[in-house]
Amino acid sequence: MSELGRNEDASLAVREDAGGHGAKPGRLSTVAKALDLLELMAAQPREWGVTELARELGLSKSVVHGLLATLRDKDFVVGDERSRRYRLGFKAMTLGADFDLDQELRTVAMPVLKELTEQTGEASYLMVRRGIKALTIARALPATPIHLAIEEGVRVPLHAGASARVILAFSRPDVIESVIADVGLPRLAEQTITARDDLLASLADIRAKGCAYSASEMLDGVYALAAPVFGPNGMVGSLGMVGIEAAVGARHETFTTLVIDHARRLEAALGGSAG
Incomplete structure (x- = not known):
């Protein structure tokens, strides 16, 4: 089986902080310290100063300051510039909610995905x-012994591939700008x-047509089709399919119709579209 998305976030692959205390071999001590910091702030939800956090965690103030700066950049903590105190950010507080929502979406989506694959x-x-x-x-995989698939749990860039770019097309303008600037x-x-101009033109085309296709964007020789899925409160995500370019591209029109139809069926199962 060929798997796409092997370039999943590699930023945690580097061993850090060789001088860290209590780090087990092969573990990322900086990540462990950041998680300890978040757990402390979650257990006692209030504003914290750097000195307090350093004392509670047994770390130097410089290390804590560095952790907070990184977590603030990623919206896991919020800092007040005047008081120099920190509290949990929105992203940290919604991680559990995202997980629960993903599990619910998976349960509802699987029958639709299985039928599309069949x-x-x-x-x-x-x-x-x-x-x-x-x-x-x-995801739903065909019964054939050799096929292409995108691995569950893998994060991919929003500018490449039909399913990711459909999501970007229906995202807020600031999200689009962040992808262009940060990625x-x-x-x-x-x-x-x-x-940039080619991407913006592609996103406008997707919004006009309500679907997207890609060929050799994530991996050479791979063809993908996708359509947006909307729920009662806005966009949920994208439903797509992927295969070898020579096979899927030859049936582009038929497969596009099927993808759009199944995206609408998933919307109905989710309680209606706000798109």
């Missing part, structure tokens, strides 16, 4: 946006969109 003979999947990346939370539109395969 009708097309190709892998299908549901993606949602998490920050400035897309996350696969459900930088790196080339992942031969046809990856890497220019």
